[in-house]
Amino acid sequence: MKHLTSINDLTRDDALSILELATEMHDVQNREVKKLPALRGRTIINLFFEDSTRTRSSFELAAKWLSADSINISAKGSSVSKGESLRDTLLTLDAMGIDAIVMRHAGSGSVHQARGWVRASMINAGDGTHEHPTQALLDAYSMGTDLEGKLVSITGDLLHSRVVRSNVLLLEKLGAKVVLVAPPTLMPPGVEHWAAEISHDFDAVLPDVDVCMMLRVQRERMQGGFFPSEREYIALYGLTPSRLARLKPDAKIAHPGPMNRGLEISSSAADDARSIVLNQVSAGVAVRMSVLYHLLAGES
Amino acid sequence: MNHVISGAALPDGTRTDLFVRDGVLVDEAPAGAERIDAEGLVVLPGLVDPHTHLREPGREDAETVASGSAAAARGGYTAVCAMANTRPVTDTAEKAEHVFDLGVSAGLVEVAPIGAITKGLAGAELAELALMHRSRAKVNMFSDDGACLMDAQLMRRALEWVKPFGGVIAQHSQDTNLAGASACCHESEISGRLGLDPWPPVAEAAIIARDVMLAEATGSRLHVCHISTAEGVEVVRWAKSRGIRVTAEVTPHHLLLGTERVEGYDTTFKVNPPLRTSEHITAVREALADGTIDMVGTDHAPHAPQDKDHAFVDARPGMLGLEQALAVVMEVLLDELGWEGVADRMSHAPAKLAGLVAQGRPLSVGEPASLVLVDPASRAVVDRAASSSLSRNNPYHGLELPDPVQLTMWRGKVTYQRG
Numbered sequence: 001m002k003h004l005t006s007i008n009d010l011t012r013d014d015a016l017s018i019l020e021l022a023t024e025m026h027d028v029q030n031r032e033v034k035k036l037p038a039l040r041g042r043t044i045i046n047l048f049f050e051d052s053t054r055t056r057s058s059f060e061l062a063a064k065w066l067s068a069d070s071i072n073i074s075a076k077g078s079s080v081s082k083g084e085s086l087r088d089t090l091l092t093l094d095a096m097g098i099d100a101i102v103m104r105h106a107g108s109g110s111v112h113q114a115r116g117w118v119r120a121s122m123i124n125a126g127d128g129t130h131e132h133p134t135q136a137l138l139d140a141y142s143m144g145t146d147l148e149g150k151l152v153s154i155t156g157d158l159l160h161s162r163v164v165r166s167n168v169l170l171l172e173k174l175g176a177k178v179v180l181v182a183p184p185t186l187m188p189p190g191v192e193h194w195a196a197e198i199s200h201d202f203d204a205v206l207p208d209v210d211v212c213m214m215l216r217v218q219r220e221r222m223q224g225g226f227f228p229s230e231r232e233y234i235a236l237y238g239l240t241p242s243r244l245a246r247l248k249p250d251a252k253i254a255h256p257g258p259m260n261r262g263l264e265i266s267s268s269a270a271d272d273a274r275s276i277v278l279n280q281v282s283a284g285v286a287v288r289m290s291v292l293y294h295l296l297a298g299e300s
Numbered sequence: 301m302n303h304v305i306s307g308a309a310l311p312d313g314t315r316t317d318l319f320v321r322d323g324v325l326v327d328e329a330p331a332g333a334e335r336i337d338a339e340g341l342v343v344l345p346g347l348v349d350p351h352t353h354l355r356e357p358g359r360e361d362a363e364t365v366a367s368g369s370a371a372a373a374r375g376g377y378t379a380v381c382a383m384a385n386t387r388p389v390t391d392t393a394e395k396a397e398h399v400f401d402l403g404v405s406a407g408l409v410e411v412a413p414i415g416a417i418t419k420g421l422a423g424a425e426l427a428e429l430a431l432m433h434r435s436r437a438k439v440n441m442f443s444d445d446g447a448c449l450m451d452a453q454l455m456r457r458a459l460e461w462v463k464p465f466g467g468v469i470a471q472h473s474q475d476t477n478l479a480g481a482s483a484c485c486h487e488s489e490i491s492g493r494l495g496l497d498p499w500p501p502v503a504e505a506a507i508i509a510r511d512v513m514l515a516e517a518t519g520s521r522l523h524v525c526h527i528s529t530a531e532g533v534e535v536v537r538w539a540k541s542r543g544i545r546v547t548a549e550v551t552p553h554h555l556l557l558g559t560e561r562v563e564g565y566d567t568t569f570k571v572n573p574p575l576r577t578s579e580h581i582t583a584v585r586e587a588l589a590d591g592t593i594d595m596v597g598t599d600h601a602p603h604a605p606q607d608k609d610h611a612f613v614d615a616r617p618g619m620l621g622l623e624q625a626l627a628v629v630m631e632v633l634l635d636e637l638g639w640e641g642v643a644d645r646m647s648h649a650p651a652k653l654a655g656l657v658a659q660g661r662p663l664s665v666g667e668p669a670s671l672v673l674v675d676p677a678s679r680a681v682v683d684r685a686a687s688s689s690l691s692r693n694n695p696y697h698g699l700e701l702p703d704p705v706q707l708t709m710w711r712g713k714v715t716y717q718r719g
Contacts, residue, residue: 087609107611108495109565128613130495162495189498190489 001294005111005124007133007169015173018290019141025293026286028065039068042296043098046072047089048125049105054257054281055125055135059102062288068099068296086110087117094118099296103127108162121295129160135256136166138287140174142280143211143252148175153205154196155181155237156215156264157226159188163215163256168196179205183237185226186217202237206246213254214239217264230263239269252276301712302330308338308673310663311639318343320669323712327665338673341706344643346378346670347626348650348659350470350549351445351525351597353618354380354411356402358387362691363602365399368622369408370688371600373715375622376672376705379410379651379659380600384421385446391416391427393435400437408715412654415439417458417469421447426458433465440655443470445525446572448507450476455511459520468547468653470523471511473532474573478503482613486559486574494563496612499574505531512539512546523653524548526599528573530583537592547653549597550584552621552628553695561695567608567615568693571601588645589636595649598625602691619695623687626674627701634676658711673707 001014010018028034044063048056056072063070075089086105093101100121103111108128115122126132140147152171158164158180165188171178178196180187191198199205206212217233227233234240239253244266247253253265253275261267270277303320310316321330349372355363363371365382372380382399384390390399396413403411415432419425421444432439442462449455449471458469479499485491487498508524512535515522524536527548539546559577561569569575576584587593601618608615629642637645651660661667680703684694708716 085606085609086611086614088606105611107613110611113565113567113611128495128611129497165493165495188492188495189487190492193489194493 003115003122004133004291004295005115005122006131007136007166007173010173012173014294015137015170018137018287018294021293022141022283022286022290025289026283028289029282029286034065035067036065037067038293038297039063039066042068042100044068044070044100044102044292045093045098046070047075047093047101047103048073049075050126051076052104052125054284055104058284059125059288061285062292065285066289066292068292086113090114090117094120100292123291123295126162129162131166132162133166134288134291135163136170137291138280138283139167139213139254139256140170141283141287142254142276147171150176150210151179151208152176152211152213153179153181153209154213154215155202155239157186157217157221158182158191158215159186161215167213168194179209181205181237183227202243206243207248209251210248211252211254212239212247214265215256216258216260219260219263234263238263239265241266241268244269244272247274254280256280301714302333303336303712304329304333305336305338305343305673308341308343311342311344311643318663320709320712323669325663325665325667325669336673336707340675342639342674342676343663344376344639344672344674345647345660345663346672346708346710347376347646348379348654348656349377349598349600349622349625350381350441350523350595350650350653351599352380352382352622353385353599353601354382354399355386355602357398359604362604362607363689365402365411366406367688367690368600368602369403369406369411371622373408373708373710374688374705375624376626376674376708377409377622378670378708378710378715379412379656380622381412381414381441381654383445384414384416384443389416389420390414391419393428393431393437396432396437396439397435409710410656410659412656413437413439414470415442417442417444417449418454423447423449423451423454426454426461429458429461429467430465433467438655440466441468441470441523441653443472443525445470445472448472448474448476452510452514456514456518459514459518459522463518463520466521466655468521468523470525471507472525473504473507473511473527475503475506478506484570484574484613484617485562486576488559488577490559490563494565496562501529501531501580504529504573505535508532508535512536512544515539515546516542516544519545521545526551526554526573526597527584527593528554528576528580530580533583533587533592537587540592547594547649548592549595549650550588550593551597551599552625553619554584555581555588555632556628557695562612565612567610567612568619568695570612570615570617571619572617585632589633589641595645595653596625596629597650598622602689603693604691608693619693620687620689620691623689624682624694624696624701626704628696630702630704669712670710672705674704675706676704678703
């Protein structure tokens, strides 16, 4: 395994191995001295063309706790507007002799394209509305080790979500059943071909799910006519207090963040005892340590 | 130079010798003529491209009128219609004459400038359409290609304005509300999976439907650029059945290449409208065969590497087409069209559309000696480096295709000969 640009880069065994090592890495996080020597001498660049708080800081901490040298580059605005091609930006960084580039970019497929240009390992920290594989890994980690046969609902703006594509691919590998819930305006084209059930009826799905994952819905989507009002969206697809009451007692509530409290998820749901939202954040560093270790520790 | 072309088969299959004197086909061998052995070859009237981007003025690093003319000759063309979206835009008589003169200087094909419909392609005010028509460039076709003229009232006015002089409005049919600037992949399972903004077929068909109604209401001529969808084809078929004055072109890439080409995010395959799926490819092939689609237009769109080496959504759309257009048409439709059909769709029909009176003529005595000699049997793997274009965004690179063009002659001058 040299790159992680899509969950499709991983076999089921690769994914299980990453999740297993993440458990060990999670222990490191609870130590007083959070430092392992595993990636000493390795250099990682966090190249973020889009804003990010949790993904970027967790990749940064993951690199530091594995003793890798890392630098952060914030390159807001497209390279097009700056007059440099994306390829040139990447070739420039690659020429410095680094080992890995963690990249986030608004263009779907851009991290995949970069694989063909550079010598370093490419790690996808979110490319447009395509994939966000480390998010899917930490989501699965937070959901619990054995997902075989579990029913996971993913509800929200699926059309503009990179998380959902990675999650569907990974959850299938891990044996979970997925049901995707969204209004027709927020379903990706061809979603009926994905390894998931499709529903427009959240209430019908809700009582059976083991994990109820909610995805962010941007208020600005109203302008595109994706939904008429917050009130109508919440009435149909929000995880409201009344829907919360109909979840199974042992169901988990997940949200990859950032949350729009009061829109796709009510505060009572976000703060419910069944919520694993903060576990997801906490798992972020451990899972990314495991990913960096898997990609970089093997080669010399 | 005078020529005797011996042994070529005409599009109807008749084997003949052609005699060329002073750029014209004559009925006997001129004294001292150079002999061209065309045994086993087919002779077609020189091809005419209704839709070429030559990039000059403005982006001479990607293509010039001279390099684009050379690529055209290499592809068997004797005329190209140069799209208006240069920098500056071809939206006045003076700018049209500039492009026309560059074509004359290059001297390899007839370069017929297409004028912008609106000033600066901005979609707000009509350009000086009649003055462009009256200029030395004799502009007959007008297009804001690259941008769809969304304003229905302005589209109606444009159709009305060009009607007295027989002009034609060529529309890039893309409803920009349904398929906006970031739309870059045919709406399909593939666009959903790749996370690329979808470009649905209805965005094309809805504009064609509106425009054919405007053409009917005004009695003016509409040309549909690069039609790519089964739905769009159905609208054109319906419009023709009503007697509406509409023509349509299809590109070689929409005849051959499917949406799956973009799965690796290779920006060579980013084009607007996007590559479609098999049901659409089948529909445009059938429509070109039955004449619903009148002609092939290459939409030859050279781009420098720095305009393609971006994330897929940010890369410029467009691909080369002049040098492989005939090969692609032979590959997918020669059996259905026959050589007479190929001559019609790639020479007669586009010449008529653009009002090029010395192009697309029959290969008979007294006509201009503008022709292409075609080897029907030769095949080769396309190499993007073997090109006269200044750009290398060739979507056929690595594919085995017919390799037909042996010699191109424009008004008696050999403009390309296989080395």
